[in-house]
Amino acid sequence: MIEFFIENASSFASDIDNLFEVVTWIIGFWFFVTFGTFVYLLIRFRRKKGVKAQYVAGEKHSETKWTHYPHYAVIAFDVAIIALNIFVWVDIKQTLPPRDNMIRVIGQQWSWTFVHAGPDGELDTSDDIATANDLHVKVDNTYHFELQSRDVLHNFSVPAFRLRQDAVPGRTINGWFKPTKTGTYDLQCAEMCGYGHGIMGAAITVHTEANFNETMDQIKKGTYESHYQKRRGTKTEAPSKISKENSKSTFTDVLASIF
Amino acid sequence: MSQATTAVQKEQHSEHHQELSFLYKYILPLDHKIIGMQYIFTGLIMAVIGGYFAYAFRMQLAFPGEIVPLYGLVGPGEYNMLVTNHGTIMIFWVAMPVLIAGFGNYIIPLMIGCDDMVFPRLNRLSYQIFLASALVLILSFFVKGGGFGGAWTAYPPLSSVAEYSLTDWGSSLWLLAVALEFVSFLLGGINFITTTMNSRAPGMKMMDIPIAVWFIVIAVILFMASVGPLIAGAVMLFMDQRIGTSFFLPSGGGDPLLWQHLFWFFGHPEVYVVLLPTMGIVADIITVFARKKLFGYRTVLYTAFATGGLSFVVWAHHQFIAGIDPRMANVFVVTTVLISIPLAEMMFCYIATLYGGSIQFTTPMLWGLGFLAAFLIGGVTGIYLGASAIDVYFHDSYFVIAHFHYTFFPITIIGMFAALTYWFPKMFGRMMNETLGKIHFWGTFIPFNCLFLPLFLLGLAGQNRRVYNFLNYPDLARQELHDLRVFATMSLVVMLLFQFVFIYNFFVSMFFGKKAPNNPWEANSLEWSIPSPPPHGNFKTLPSVYRGPYEYSVPGRESDYWPQNEPPKK
Numbered sequence: 001m002i003e004f005f006i007e008n009a010s011s012f013a014s015d016i017d018n019l020f021e022v023v024t025w026i027i028g029f030w031f032f033v034t035f036g037t038f039v040y041l042l043i044r045f046r047r048k049k050g051v052k053a054q055y056v057a058g059e060k061h062s063e064t065k066w067t068h069y070p071h072y073a074v075i076a077f078d079v080a081i082i083a084l085n086i087f088v089w090v091d092i093k094q095t096l097p098p099r100d101n102m103i104r105v106i107g108q109q110w111s112w113t114f115v116h117a118g119p120d121g122e123l124d125t126s127d128d129i130a131t132a133n134d135l136h137v138k139v140d141n142t143y144h145f146e147l148q149s150r151d152v153l154h155n156f157s158v159p160a161f162r163l164r165q166d167a168v169p170g171r172t173i174n175g176w177f178k179p180t181k182t183g184t185y186d187l188q189c190a191e192m193c194g195y196g197h198g199i200m201g202a203a204i205t206v207h208t209e210a211n212f213n214e215t216m217d218q219i220k221k222g223t224y225e226s227h228y229q230k231r232r233g234t235k236t237e238a239p240s241k242i243s244k245e246n247s248k249s250t251f252t253d254v255l256a257s258i259f
Numbered sequence: 260m261s262q263a264t265t266a267v268q269k270e271q272h273s274e275h276h277q278e279l280s281f282l283y284k285y286i287l288p289l290d291h292k293i294i295g296m297q298y299i300f301t302g303l304i305m306a307v308i309g310g311y312f313a314y315a316f317r318m319q320l321a322f323p324g325e326i327v328p329l330y331g332l333v334g335p336g337e338y339n340m341l342v343t344n345h346g347t348i349m350i351f352w353v354a355m356p357v358l359i360a361g362f363g364n365y366i367i368p369l370m371i372g373c374d375d376m377v378f379p380r381l382n383r384l385s386y387q388i389f390l391a392s393a394l395v396l397i398l399s400f401f402v403k404g405g406g407f408g409g410a411w412t413a414y415p416p417l418s419s420v421a422e423y424s425l426t427d428w429g430s431s432l433w434l435l436a437v438a439l440e441f442v443s444f445l446l447g448g449i450n451f452i453t454t455t456m457n458s459r460a461p462g463m464k465m466m467d468i469p470i471a472v473w474f475i476v477i478a479v480i481l482f483m484a485s486v487g488p489l490i491a492g493a494v495m496l497f498m499d500q501r502i503g504t505s506f507f508l509p510s511g512g513g514d515p516l517l518w519q520h521l522f523w524f525f526g527h528p529e530v531y532v533v534l535l536p537t538m539g540i541v542a543d544i545i546t547v548f549a550r551k552k553l554f555g556y557r558t559v560l561y562t563a564f565a566t567g568g569l570s571f572v573v574w575a576h577h578q579f580i581a582g583i584d585p586r587m588a589n590v591f592v593v594t595t596v597l598i599s600i601p602l603a604e605m606m607f608c609y610i611a612t613l614y615g616g617s618i619q620f621t622t623p624m625l626w627g628l629g630f631l632a633a634f635l636i637g638g639v640t641g642i643y644l645g646a647s648a649i650d651v652y653f654h655d656s657y658f659v660i661a662h663f664h665y666t667f668f669p670i671t672i673i674g675m676f677a678a679l680t681y682w683f684p685k686m687f688g689r690m691m692n693e694t695l696g697k698i699h700f701w702g703t704f705i706p707f708n709c710l711f712l713p714l715f716l717l718g719l720a721g722q723n724r725r726v727y728n729f730l731n732y733p734d735l736a737r738q739e740l741h742d743l744r745v746f747a748t749m750s751l752v753v754m755l756l757f758q759f760v761f762i763y764n765f766f767v768s769m770f771f772g773k774k775a776p777n778n779p780w781e782a783n784s785l786e787w788s789i790p791s792p793p794p795h796g797n798f799k800t801l802p803s804v805y806r807g808p809y810e811y812s813v814p815g816r817e818s819d820y821w822p823q824n825e826p827p828k829k
Contacts, residue, residue: 002652005720006734016652023646027639034610034635041613042628045549046620052819053812054615058554058608066614067555067607074603078596081646086589088648094585109423152417153515155580155655159721159734162652168516168582169416170509186734190655190723192410194417195336195425198727231733 002162009185009206010161011142011178012092017162019088026077033070096176100141107147107154107167107189110196116216129219133202133228138212139182147173155191158204166191179206184227203228279795289379290795294386295365296686299679302357305393306672309348314755316341316727321748323728336425338727339408344400346411347433350533351440352393354671358536359482360389360447362678363475365686367451369786369793370472372460372802372824377453385446392439399432407433410725412526415507415518419499431500438493441486448479460785460824462804466560467823469784469808470553474539474563478532481567485528492521519581523574531570534666535563537674538605541627544681545609546809547782548624549616550819553809555608562601562608569598579647580654588647595645602638606631617812617819621780622696626677629704630669637665640715655725658718661711668707676703676761683765684779688791689772695764702757709750713743781820784808788824 001024002008002017045053056063102123104115114135118127123146137143147156149167157164163177189200205227207215218224288294311330318325319333326332333341364382368375376382400406407429409418418434421427455468455476495506496518505511507518546553553559575583575591609631618624640662643649653659676699683691722735729735729744778787785802786793802824810821 002719005716016648019646020643020649020652023643023649027642031635031639034606035632038610038613038631038635041610041616042618045613045616045618047617051617053550053617055552055812055814056554056611056615057552057556058611059557063611064555064558067558067604067611070607071600071604075600078599081642082593082596085592085646085648089585089588089592089651092648092651093580093588152420152423153414153581157655157723159652164580164651164654166581168509170515171582173582186721186732188723188726188732192339192414192417192725194409194423195339197725198335198338199731201732232731 007160007181007183007185008162009179009181009183010158010163011180012088013160013162013180015088015091019084022084023081026081030074030077093175096144096174097142097178099144099176101138101143102146103135103137103143104146104148105135105156105167106150107156107193107200108150109152109194110189110200112187112189112200112202114202118216129216131219134226135187135202135204136212136215137179137204137206139179139206139208142176142178144174144176147175152193153191154189154193154200157188157190158185159188160185161204164190182206182208182211184231201228201232203231287383289375289383291364291368291376291379291382292686292793292797294382295361295363297386298356298361298364298389301390301393302353302361302675305348305352305356306675308397309345309353310755310758312341312345312348314751316345317748317751319727320729321745323730333727335727336405336408339410339725340400340406340426340429342725343408343410344396344406344433347437348396349667349671350411350529351437352396353675354533354667355440355444356389357675358533358540358671358678359451359475359478360385360444362471362536362540362682363447363451363479366682366786367454367472367475368458369685369789369797370469370784370808371455371458371463372785372798372804373454373458374796374798374801376450377458378450381446382450385443385450388439388446389443392436392443395432395439396436399429399436402428402432404429412519412522413496414522415496415499415515416509419496419507421500431497434493434497434500438490438497441490441493444479444482445486448483451479452476452483460802460804463823466556467804467807469539470542470556470559471536471539473560474535474542477563477567478535481528481535481570482532485525485532485571488521489525492518516578516582519578520574523577524571526577527574528567528570530666531566534670535567537630537670537677538563540674540678540681541630542609542612543782543784543808544623544627544677545612545631546811547681547780548619548621548627549613550619550811551612551614551616551809552811553608554611554614556807556809559605559608562605565601566598566605569594569601573598573645576645576647576650579650592645592647596642598645599638599642606635606638622691622693622700623677623681623780625697625700625704626673626680629700630673630677633665633669633673633704633707637662637667637669640665652721653718655723656718657714657722657724660724661714661718664711664714668711672703672707676700679765681780682786683768684775685786685791685793687769687772688775689768689770690775690779691768691772692764695760699757699760699764702760703754706750706754706757710747710754713747717743778822781818783810783820783822785823788822 001021008014101121102117104123106113112133114131116129117123147165147167149169154167161177165175184203184205187202187204315327315330316338318327404426407426409424417423418430424430498504499506505513507513507515573595576595579588720740775791804823805827808823812819813821
């Protein structure tokens with residue numbers, strides 16, 4: 001159901017989507033049964049002349065079974081949801097699968113720094129490549145990330161990957177993801193981080209192997225054009241109602257003066 | 260009757276024998292009814308401010324960068340300030356004062372049949388501190404740097420370091436206001452619990468207390484038990500802000516996550532603190548207008564205790580992805596999903612109450628039923644967020660916003676209108692206009708759904724909270740998503756316009772409405788046995804209670820209600 005609104009571009013995205021769908025069926029069933037009963041009772045027992053209401057205390061077993069039996073069913077469904085959820089959670093957050101590559105993600109007010117491990121796949125070596133607001137990854141590689149923050153809380157969130165993790169200053173948080181579809185996606189800060197929180201975005205590009213190496217070469221040579229800038233430049237003004245001057249609020253100017 | 264009440268009565272009688280001057284009657288009252296109304300009116304004024312903020316930032320989202328009529332340009336700093344204070348105001352300065360302090364003060368002594376709160380002076384002080392807290396909050400919008408903009412959860416280090424938040428005094432005043440507000444509710448809470456436990460009319464057993472009173476008392480117990488850690492946290496945060504300690508700063512050996520634990524240890528019970536009073540009020544309303552005994556009084560009461568108890572062990576579901584140990588999340592998933600068990604049972608009991616009734620769709624009943632319908636959506640969507648794996652995607656997204664507005668809007672706004680329209684005849688001695696009341700109900704309820712249903716879809720599309728302009732994100736700048744934003748904003752504007760119907764109805768009815776009889780709804784509880792509005796001291800002679808509050812349509816009786824204080828025939 002979520003794919004309808006946004007692509008799923010990582011290995012665990014469909015796990016989350018499927019869990020969402022199962023829970024939707026369960027919840028939808030309860031919602032329509034409860035809401036249907038509610039509306040039925042309202043119509044069936046609306047005030048009619050000469051009809052007196054019944055006296056039901058709801059304390060005898062013959063009466064309480066009407067609330068207790070559905071209630072046992074709720075408990076059964078709860079257990080099912082908890083069990084399914086723990087399976088998915090253990091997979092995506094609690095365990096780290098073997099890695100193919102490493103990146104370090106550093107949040108600060110109000111931009112992202114990404115350190116790519118380079119060809120040797122290890123961080124803190126001489127072939128590391130750092131970029132600002134542009135993250136490049138290879139498709140079908142399992143990435144481990146080290147998430148850090150320089151000042152306040154940030155949140156490394158890539159909706160297309162169904163990935164989200166807070167960055168806490170003073171700590172390194174480890175996690176993983178495995179992109180499965182090439183393309184460029186939004187990367188947002190999802191934890192209130194102050195004045196510029198609303199524009200603390202970045203672009204994450206999933207490349208094929210060849211493409212990735214080419215981009216890395218461009219970055220080294222300095223001929224690289226930021227995907228983030230390019231994307232914002234072409235797509236930001238998309239809604240027809242907003243004229244170009246208007247969508248550029250004073251804020252961009254303020255930021256330009258800060259950096 | 261306990262000694263405490265006798266003492267209070269004596270004190271009151273000696274002091275208030277003669278007619279009170281305006282100052283002592285309305286500005287510095289000891290009468291619980293006037294204090295209750297002070298709370299309600301202050302809360303309503305704060306609700307106007309909170310609604311105005313919502314209008315300003317919703318307009319910015321729909322028409323980014325344009326001048327908002329009646330507000331002006333909403334920049335990013337201002338946007339943060341607006342969302343932060345919208346949340347803070349609606350929870351701490353609207354939901355709590357109106358539903359707990361306001362109606363709690365007004366109805367508890369009337370419903371349990373006593374003359375006033377046990378500690379009237381404490382009660383007055385509690386309101387005065389509350390008023391001060393509201394003024395401090397409003398002051399914080401106008402200091403240098405503007406109001407606090409670090410979200411209502413105030414996570415440090417953003418909230419503790421002025422260089423990060425850019426609102427030096429804004430953050431401190433905000434924190435001070437919240438702390439003052441807690442002090443006020445602690446004082447009020449002591450009063451509510453003591454009054455209900457000690458001053459009930461003779462014959463009123465524990466199981467004869469109306470659910471509305473019970474639930475306010477349970478809410479207050481939850482509040483008082485959970486607020487301690489947060490007050491400790493607030494003091495530490497204040498010291499971090501003003502004298503440079505580093506309780507929450509990693510560079511000085513502190514831990515930002517500590518605040519989150521302290522905050523949510525309070526913050527989750529707080530959800531039930533505001534839920535329960537409305538739940539209780541709705542229980543009273545649906546029984547009156549369905550002419551039915553509440554289905555399973557004891558079950559409803561025990562499920563409330565169970566919900567309250569469980570609410571203390573679910574807090575970390577706000578922190579699944581905040582950097583806590585992922586293994587810990589599993590425990591909190593179990594407790595969080597389990598909370599659906601008592602709440603589902605409570606909901607089933609409410610719906611079962613309608614069975615076999617004679618349902619009359621008056622304005623208060625519409626609000627009560629509207630609450631149940633809307634809260635049902637809010638309740639079931641909570642399951643998604645309690646499941647940690649789904650929360651990975653939905654955390655801090657618009658799905659969360661839609662979910663908690665489907666709980667908080669019914670609780671705060673619908674519950675407030677339910678209570679106001681239900682007790683209006685008692686409070687002001689006049690009836691409200693039913694036609695205008697119904698127009699106002701539908702004019703609020705339909706736009707409310709049009710406003711928040713699209714936000715679920717935006718959440719599914721990956722739209723995160725607290726972002727002042729989504730057009731900066733190409734995946735979110737798509738035309739169809741933007742149309743949803745505009746639609747939601749327009750619904751809000753329509754909803755706000757319909758509130759003028761209520762304001763008109765409220766004030767015109769207050770002065771020119773039809774005179775209300777003592778018991779216009781033919782209800783059982785004690786407040787309806789005295790004149791509307793009740794005189795100072797409430798009851799001429801203290802009533803005796805012979806039965807529970809929900810004895811409607813008892814077989815073998817001619818009338819379909821049986822007031823609690825009517826003596827049984829020999």
